[in-house]
Amino acid sequence: MNVTIVDYKSGNISSVINSFKEVAKDEVTIEVTSDLNKIKSSDKVVLPGQGSFKSCVDALNKIKGLTDTLNEFAITNKKPLLGICVGLQMFADVGYEETETKGLGWISGKVSKIDNQNGKYKLPHIGWNQINIIKDSKIFKDIENNSHMYFVHSYEFVPNDKKVISATTDYSSNIVCSVEKENIFGTQFHPEKSDRIGLKIIDNFINL
Amino acid sequence: MLKNRIIPCLDVKNGRVVKGINFVDLKDAGDPVEQAKIYSDGGADEICFLDITASNENRDTIYDVVEKTSKKCFVPLTVGGGVRSVEDINKLLNCGADKVSINTAAVENSKVVIDSSKKFGSQCIVVAIDAKKNGDKWEVFTHGGRNNSGIDALEYAEQMEKNGAGELLVTSMDRDGTQVGYDIDLMSKISSKVNIPVIASGGVGNLDHLVDGIKLGKASAVLAASIFHYGKHSVKEAKDYLDSKGIPVRI
Numbered sequence: 003m004n005v006t007i008v009d010y011k012s013g014n015i016s017s018v019i020n021s022f023k024e025v026a027k028d029e030v031t032i033e034v035t036s037d038l039n040k041i042k043s044s045d046k047v048v049l050p051g052q053g054s055f056k057s058c059v060d061a062l063n064k065i066k067g068l069t070d071t072l073n074e075f076a077i078t079n080k081k082p083l084l085g086i087c088v089g090l091q092m093f094a095d096v097g098y099e100e101t102e103t104k105g106l107g108w109i110s111g112k113v114s115k116i117d118n119q120n121g122k123y124k125l126p127h128i129g130w131n132q133i134n135i136i137k138d139s140k141i142f143k144d145i146e147n148n149s150h151m152y153f154v155h156s157y158e159f160v161p162n163d164k165k166v167i168s169a170t171t172d173y174s175s176n177i178v179c180s181v182e183k184e185n186i187f188g189t190q191f192h193p194e195k196s197d198r199i200g201l202k203i204i205d206n207f208i209n210l
Numbered sequence: 211m212l213k214n215r216i217i218p219c220l221d222v223k224n225g226r227v228v229k230g231i232n233f234v235d236l237k238d239a240g241d242p243v244e245q246a247k248i249y250s251d252g253g254a255d256e257i258c259f260l261d262i263t264a265s266n267e268n269r270d271t272i273y274d275v276v277e278k279t280s281k282k283c284f285v286p287l288t289v290g291g292g293v294r295s296v297e298d299i300n301k302l303l304n305c306g307a308d309k310v311s312i313n314t315a316a317v318e319n320s321k322v323v324i325d326s327s328k329k330f331g332s333q334c335i336v337v338a339i340d341a342k343k344n345g346d347k348w349e350v351f352t353h354g355g356r357n358n359s360g361i362d363a364l365e366y367a368e369q370m371e372k373n374g375a376g377e378l379l380v381t382s383m384d385r386d387g388t389q390v391g392y393d394i395d396l397m398s399k400i401s402s403k404v405n406i407p408v409i410a411s412g413g414v415g416n417l418d419h420l421v422d423g424i425k426l427g428k429a430s431a432v433l434a435a436s437i438f439h440y441g442k443h444s445v446k447e448a449k450d451y452l453d454s455k456g457i458p459v460r461i
Binding site for chain 1 (some may be wrong): 211213214255258280285286305306308329333334405460
């Protein structure tokens with residue numbers, strides 16, 4: 003089996019690479035590439051994302067054919083894909099960071115700034131917060147409810163269909179921090195930085 | 211609920227840990243990778259490396275340390291010390307650092323923070339502020355505390371937030387190394403001034419100081435070096451203590 007981490011030149015993905023390699027050991031091949039053919043032929047795809055919604059979408063669009071290939075992979079062929087942080091946010095129809103930007107439109111909804119209640123809550127939401135698992139997601143196998151995960155973000159994904167939400171976290175309000183829609187998975191938190199419990203989520207995804 | 215973070219800091223010089231945990235069963239007490247692993251296994255919420263390598267020819271040793279550590283530790287890794295340019299930040303991130311802390315360069319050239327936060331995202335840009343009290347205000351020092359910039363620390367903190375810093379690592383020069391506790395006044399003033407998280411640093415001598423940094427200093431995270439050295443306190447002890455004082459921590 004091979005898992006491809008999409009390297010679309012947006013932000014720092016070395017921690018994602020390190021964590022997947024740590025979990026995969028020698029049994030699973032971890033590719034890091036933006037090569038369209040390699041993405042097409044892989045069994046699973048990881049879409050990381052750091053920086054702003056706009057900068058990530060722009061970076062995706064800069065690589066010719068990449069969004070089409072990802073669409074084909076996740077929507078047409080329904081193969082497993084995991085979005086992390088802005089990688090998850092890009093599933094939305096639209097994001098409002100910097101300026102209104104069109105997302106991939108895989109899960110209907112928007113990405114807007116966390117309501118900091120007039121400065122009562124600091125942004126970015128940085129650090130360890132607990133997740134409330136509200137739906138049995140395949141990537142949460144053997145993950146206890148209220149587990150701590152590492153977050154760094156100022157924007158939140160607000161999906162229209164609440165049934166896709168698999169977990170929320172409490173920061174100012176109940177923020178969506180994990181989604182599952184058929185073959186598409188996403189985490190707002192960083193499993194690659196969430197210690198052993200985060201690695202377990204990566205392991206669950208690899209072993210889907 | 212978001213937890214307050216405990217961040218042990220290791221001083222690294224020429225690729226080796228200075229001071230450090232020094233457990234008897236440690237194979238190599240000077241190995242930063244091994245020490246960082248002990249911290250992360252012990253429940254550290256993040257690890258911080260401060261590179262204090264003085265000579266330029268040994269500057270590259272930190273990259274190797276970061277690369278090796280990031281393959282073993284799966285909690286956020288912050289690296290600071292000697293970071294001069296966007297290119298330095300890029301190199302550290304590529305080696306596996308999750309955040310880079312910028313001190314002198316942020317004072318000397320505001321473009322470093324503006325450009326790097328645009329390029330890599332604010333989440334990985336920490337501005338380290340070394341502040342020393344002068345009368346009724348605090349001034350920002352650079353070059354490892356040797357030079358006084360004369361800049362007001364509170365105004366500077368606000369400016370750095372505007373420039374794109376994701377967090378501020380605030381060290382009191384007056385308290386650093388004294389073990390008498392954080393400069394609570396400085397921490398709470400800066401924390402109230404900005405809307406980004408503040409990491410308190412400088413002066414921790416016991417576990418109550420950590421409690422004060424969060425409760426009185428309003429810090430989101432507390433950084434400490436020497437109380438974790440030589441096994442004086444483990445990260446777990448620190449967390450259990452904070453928990454017993456009603457501070458939310460990840461246990």
